[in-house]
Amino acid sequence: MDRQKFIPRSERLKQQSQKQSSLPSRSRRDRGEGKGKNSYRDWAIALVAALALAFLIRGFVLEPFHVSGPSMQDTLASNDKVMVNKLSYKMSKPKHGEVVVFRSKDKIDLIKRIVALPGETVEVKNNQLLVNGKEVKESYLSSSTKTADFAPVKVPDGQVFVLGDNRSNSTDSRVFGPVATSEIVGKASFVYWPISHFSGL
Structure with missing residues (x-):
């Protein structure tokens, strides 16, 4: 009959800590990539809005x-x-x-x-x-x-x-x-x- 491999408690805690520490790292990277994409999108929207406003001002106001x-x-x-x-x-x-x-x-x-x-x-x-x-x-x-x-x-x-x-x-x-x-x-x-x-x- 197979015997369950015994892993000391200290080793189990160390493995759990390593797994948990790896998750936030990917999360921060993902958030960084998302933030970069959002930043480019916001700049693009602002640029289009500024051009549209300039066109309207030039065409109808000044x-x-x-x-x-x-x-x-x-x-x-x-x-x-x-x-x-x-x-x-x-x-x-x-x-x-x-x-x-x-x-x-x-x-x-x-x-x-x-x-x-x-x-x-x-x-x-x-x-x-x-x-x-x-x-x-x-x-x-x-x-x-x-x-x-x-x-x-x-x-x-x-x-x-x-x-x-x-x-x-x-x-x-x-x-x-x-x-x-x-x-x-x-x-x-x-x-x-x-x-x-x-x-x-």
């Missing part, structure tokens, strides 16, 4: 615009970068003196200043801007700016009359006529680049 040419000097220099608020005119109507970006008839985005609103009559006489026959103070212009006279223009409904601040070197409503408000991309809110030109508009 959009950067690169100024090209001298037509808005001295207010804006060529190569300045401005931030355009695309929600401005969805919540309010355009106002006198606001700088706007709009889509021209040639499908090019331009930046100019609103000087007359729908239904108003605008003209320049003796270097003075007149709206509905009243003089308009243009504090945003350089003191040396000269504006050539032009005959009265009645701004149609749903349109605005725009001029560049550099009146002697600007293609604006004096050339292509009033701009439909539906073609306005948004209001230029501030210059953000270069940093030295940072300012509100």
